[in-house]
Amino acid sequence: MSEPITRREGAAVLVGVDFGLPHFDADLEELGLLAQTAGLMPVERITCKRKAPDAALFVGSGKADEIKAAADLHGASEVVFDQALSPAQQRNLERHLGVAVYDRTFLILEIFAQRARSHEGKLQVELARLQYLSTRLVRRWSHLERQRGGIGARGGPGETQIELDRRMIGDAIRRTRERLTKVRKQRGTQRRQRERRDTFNISLVGYTNAGKSSLFNALVKARAYAADQLFATLDTTTRHLYLGETGRRVSISDTVGFIRELPHGLVDAFKATLQEAVDADLLLHVVDASNPHHPEQIEEVQRVLAEIGADQVPQLLVFNKLDALEPERRPVRMSDEMELDGVRVPRLFVSAHTGEGLPALREELARRAAAGAPGAEPIAPPAQTELQGVPH
Template sequence: MKPALADASAATPTLLVGVDFGGEHFDSELHELGLLALTAGMVPVARISCKRKAPDPALFVGSGKADEIRLLAQQCGAREVLFDQSLSPSQQRNLERRLEIPVNDRTFLILEIFAQRARSHEGKLQVELARLQYLSTRLVRRWSHLERQSGGIGMRGGPGETQIELDRRMISEQIMRTRERLTKVKRQRSTQRRQRERSEVFAVSLIGYTNAGKSTLFNALVKARAYAADQLFATLDTTTRQMYLSEINASVSISDTVGFIRDLPHGLVDAFQATLQEAISADLLLHVVDAANEEFPLQIAQVQQVLKEIGADQIPQVLVFNKVDAIPMDRQPQAMLDSFELEGVQVPRVFVSARSHEGLSALRELLAQYAQVPSGAGHAGPDGFGVVEESSTIQDQSFR
């Protein structure tokens, strides 16, 4: 258990819970969950974790641990409990009855943040679709108003079933309408994309783990004013600008996309296809990495996983190790431009600081080289970077 540094009176005091099922990437300190909670306007007041072989079907953590969580929540004044994993509707409902305070999971938290941050019409539609899909699985007697409808002649089941069916039908209709509206937005974006393709503009997309500094780098490259902040999911809406490269006397289009995260809900991946389409149709991906974060190999792996899910894993990449100014002296890179082995492919890597603009000239030169490579060159890229036949691991040996 670790107290939060923030003032608990400013937002909802929240107890963080994590369960280790023996996975490779379990966050025992619940650091990322705490950052997500702060981003959503909550204040973590305590943290607790435990180990299990498998989730308990009824309470996810078992009755004994649930009672321990309830006692800790009372002691620290928590008014909400937040799990680092996804809960089933029945587990969530049973936990709320047992703990007597609201219980939510990681999926709900990410949806909440997305709902707060979406600014464009497209972004709001995407969040609304994902929220409705999540809500549609949690209709079984979850709210007290469902008990007001009594069973009777001509009605199947017990209290609440008619109201549940009405709610389910209403949400299904909302999902259908939202999908139709989102389809129209996708067509508009597709038209804009085809216009860029007809103009033969080289398309670059910024991707990366959330809070890696993509929007700050985007602003530095194109002198734009896209929103950037030191927080998770600061940017949700895709922004595209033209960037002039004097090295080749031509412009390229560059897009800033939503950040990826561990265990990104599949509903969000589906709902954000229009936004992520910018990455799918790009000629080059600038994979921005927080070089100051010691867990960057895990974050790179998470981004690669999402790229596979959306069908963008075969697009050439350049790794941009950002925040070089925040790297400790004993971990400073030996060279500002080298290569990095990524899933069996040697890709160029450049170290930069989007904040101080260090390394940006080298990045621009690298972009110019890629923009001159004839179409169909595939992964060859500039300077002979190509496929490594035998290895398929992520390696890094450029740090001292």
Template structure:
């Protein structure tokens, strides 16, 4: 990334390649939002279709020439690809285009680095960044490959710079993992304490910018940072949730706001954020927040389900919360406050709310209280699949 300060904006050319995926972003809208979130300014966009990536240039030499000409005419200082590039493809493209070339993975890493606030969050981002950089060392330091002896003496082959870099990065990765392991143990202790207190644990999950933090603030009267942007918050925040007099079965109910998911979330980030994402896997109930006003919400739901599967949280009971109904047109407004929605062939209870106006929050509290009481009475084991509850 070429940004040097939070307020800097570098002109960037966006590139997307359609390999026949069913939901290709023809307008590169999400990539553009990610770029703006990272402090970049999209000045041009180009898409193309291919059956498979070109081994050397990802897009082929002809399209690479077109990208170079467009970047020059638009004044772009960087080229950003919507897909992940191999180290060799990135290096070849930079030589061909004469500009810095980065991919979606690095862009997300940059955003996470900017947004991490807690010690744990910073450690997680640093681990993911180190893992990413470790794959980008191929032949980047060929001018420093050999160390020479003293004056007038030709030294033997010394340690290559790339080997020095790999060793240093490897040591940094080990140190960061050790520090994260300590954080992981602390979180495990905290979860055990909640279990001993017979707490009903709820985690908010969902696609980034679905309004999780705004809903969290509305439910627990907290002041967690919330903004209309991608990845507004990264660090998990947990608060006690008040469900109302006589509700919740007399149990303590805790609510956690977790990091948002996104399409093609880098595996390195999923691995690095294991300690944070365990909040979702260990929850008694997942409140899956959906941006009802986004036309692409079915694909976003599918992506969240994929990530939940990857982190071992696919079998945790879910409740769908369709948020931002205040942004829907009159003819799109829901006919009932609660109903069910099909997710992977299973009927999952759904509640419609507006975190901004407060509409539907009473119904949501009532449903959460019912879930808490049902779990307490039935002592549902963790392996139980989604609840199939009818609408209230």
């Protein structure tokens, strides 16, 4: 008789399936970062190719056996998939593998739950988690027998545990939505007050870990939390930035970072937070210039901006982390233009860490703030420059 397998808490096998889509991460690098951010320890990475997901096990029985063998070998207590799983697939995989199975959506929700600090942020995350959980009730409580009739929280006569849980979670979703509505009204009032003060509003947007919070801190000397990790910032932080060149103050906001396949529940739940981007006069689209996948990250940010209705807001591309570029990849010039969704958009190179390029960024912000003043003439686009060795 074989000895029981000793499972290590937090040890996780990462699984990715290539369905032929262009953004497939063959090294599961981003999933690994997500797992580590959520407190897990990746011990094995497994990838495979399929034309379509298997209806029952997502990866098919043969690959599921391989995943089980890897989990047993490393004593993994969890398996994490880089794609979204249906409740049935998740339930079937857990039965087949004998360990907890999560998908990318759950991982992102867990990170958001750990990181939310403000009252609004916590409410938004709670709503998204409740909505996700409501689709998983069949998996989590299907083993419970019908309970006896009763009153109150025990449910009505003959009410099954799953019916009771669904009703309770439905009530929790309703209460959370009501509380969020009140918070959103308060945020809307604050926003209208800023508009009446004729404030030029700037929002920082970008893929997670592009250095938005570091740039925000460098510009306004704030102390917003910044770290080299995914989703270091969840709650919108707004400060005033004084631009001596114009004698004006502008309002600048740091928002939550975007990520590939951001759960729709989170996009919906964070509409109030992302509303800062929709209502902005200018978006600072921050890009990690040192990341080889930054073109795909830019596309994902543009997709989410379109989804929330912010795709028509003027943008300024800020290629950050200039200090992390190898010498041969550094730009010849510090500013040029780049085509974004068919539109030529000004681009600046900066390093929030060393301060390189920040004076030029402040000058550009001052120019745009001045142009945004009542009665101002439209701004002329900067002269196009030719760059060499620059990441495109």
